[in-house]
Amino acid sequence: MTDDLLARHRAVLPSWMPLYYAEPIELVSGSGRRVTDARGRSYLDFFGGVLTNMIGYDIPEIREAVERQLRTGIVHSSTLYLIRQQVELAEKIARLSGIPDARVFFTNSGTEANEAALLAATNHRRSHQILAVRNSYHGRSYATMGVTGNRGWSASALNPLQVAWLHSGERLRGLLARLDPADRVAAAVEDLREVLATQTTGDVACLIAEPIQGVGGFVHGPDGLLAAWKEVLDSHGILLVCDEVQTGWGRTGEHFWGYEAHGVTPDLITFAKGIGNGYALAGVVGRADVMESVPAISFSTFGGNPVSTAAGNAVLDYLLDHDLQANAARTGAILADGLRAAVASLDHVAEVRGKGLMLGVEFVRPGTTEPDPTLTARVFEACRAGGLLVGKGGLYGNVLRMGPPLTLTEDEAREGLAILVDAIHTATGTATATTATARVTA
Ligand SMILES: Cc1ncc(COP(=O)(O)O)c(C=O)c1O
Numbered sequence: 001m002t003d004d005l006l007a008r009h010r011a012v013l014p015s016w017m018p019l020y021y022a023e024p025i026e027l028v029s030g031s032g033r034r035v036t037d038a039r040g041r042s043y044l045d046f047f048g049g050v051l052t053n054m055i056g057y058d059i060p061e062i063r064e065a066v067e068r069q070l071r072t073g074i075v076h077s078s079t080l081y082l083i084r085q086q087v088e089l090a091e092k093i094a095r096l097s098g099i100p101d102a103r104v105f106f107t108n109s110g111t112e113a114n115e116a117a118l119l120a121a122t123n124h125r126r127s128h129q130i131l132a133v134r135n136s137y138h139g140r141s142y143a144t145m146g147v148t149g150n151r152g153w154s155a156s157a158l159n160p161l162q163v164a165w166l167h168s169g170e171r172l173r174g175l176l177a178r179l180d181p182a183d184r185v186a187a188a189v190e191d192l193r194e195v196l197a198t199q200t201t202g203d204v205a206c207l208i209a210e211p212i213q214g215v216g217g218f219v220h221g222p223d224g225l226l227a228a229w230k231e232v233l234d235s236h237g238i239l240l241v242c243d244e245v246q247t248g249w250g251r252t253g254e255h256f257w258g259y260e261a262h263g264v265t266p267d268l269i270t271f272a273k274g275i276g277n278g279y280a281l282a283g284v285v286g287r288a289d290v291m292e293s294v295p296a297i298s299f300s301t302f303g304g305n306p307v308s309t310a311a312g313n314a315v316l317d318y319l320l321d322h323d324l325q326a327n328a329a330r331t332g333a334i335l336a337d338g339l340r341a342a343v344a345s346l347d348h349v350a351e352v353r354g355k356g357l358m359l360g361v362e363f364v365r366p367g368t369t370e371p372d373p374t375l376t377a378r379v380f381e382a383c384r385a386g387g388l389l390v391g392k393g394g395l396y397g398n399v400l401r402m403g404p405p406l407t408l409t410e411d412e413a414r415e416g417l418a419i420l421v422d423a424i425h426t427a428t429g430t431a432t433a434t435t436a437t438a439r440v441t442a
Helices: 002-012 060-071 084-097 110-125 142-146 181-199 225-236 258-262 306-321 324-343 373-386 410-428 432-441
Strands: 027-031 034-037 042-045 102-107 129-133 162-166 206-209 239-243 268-271 282-287 349-355 358-363 391-393 399-402
Touching: 042 410, 060 306, 084 102, 084 282, 084 306, 102 110, 110 129, 110 142, 110 206, 110 239, 110 268, 110 282, 129 181, 162 181, 181 225, 206 225, 225 239, 225 258, 306 324, 324 349, 324 358, 324 410, 358 373, 373 391, 373 399, 373 410, 399 410
Parallel strands: 129 162, 129 206, 206 239, 239 268
Antiparallel strands: 027 034, 034 042, 102 282, 268 282, 349 358, 358 399, 391 399
């Protein structure tokens, strides 16, 4: 039983590994965009195990690709031997990356992918100075915690890197808040110039940035910000690393990679989460000269193993064959438009933001920008009670996050939207008439 499992979980696993919900749930089966818990309750899943079940649950094409690999008897060989699935996946990712003559290194997690990118960048530039962005999240190792701008996710101050921090260019909070987009870009560029002049010796290795901050609550600067930053970076020879762990593979709807909204090509791109659809698969793709700067053997026992890369190939083929990027744009618009209409008169909601199937709702105390994590938690629990799994995030825990599988259907988008709108009205104690209207218009 789940209750027993919860007690056993608490007895043997560390408490700094959080569980969702006042009554945590165990997911025991899944199909498409739906999961069922140990008590037999089923949910529409708008979080996908943190944007990782990108294609959905129990997808035959992916299952069969993994089973084919298992039937060969080779689950693991190590990268000391040629791995056909790995080479094929690397070829596809290199081609899709937008980086000419790219090289790909596979890892097991986003953390390791960012470590590998930082390893290449610091060696290429012979510098351990890094620019990072406030409110970012890049992983749980020392270096990636070191470039994570979120106290709640930084469990140690030990850092092998020297890091200087940029404003994110977000609209709602911080020194650049509420400027119009062009002024925010200009102010963020000024900030970069000043940080370079005052906090570094100039020979910085790279800037690492998420095109949309995931853990940070789907916060992002104006389109074009990365290009404006890159102009300054280029004048110093500083590399741009885009962490596409959450934004990659068409999730933003308008583009295949988050960076493309900015009219810029990064030197290195890191990826993880969705590419394995649950199998442990991540990596970095980047400029050959930068990737080849690593001066010693750097070997990952499990990185890019035959099973995870078989899954990765099947995921990528499925994604492209079904044009899931276009589906993300279509279904994401249903969600975003429906949500915006439903909360337009609610001053508990500061912002509905994001792109494609990466949408956040930020809750505040009415009439202010003061975060309201308590209300957020109420909406979160009400969604679950209504049969919808969503995520939470943001620096202050006051952002509801949606990152459903990219296979979401239009009907499922409307179904989830109705639950979400109901949950918001239940938690805020606001009119059910609006809810009914939202249902109809959804
Ligand atoms: C943007 C981003 N980068 C890196 C990571 C770390 O990935 P992992 O948990 O696979 O190590 C995450 C995880 O949430 C992430 O969202």
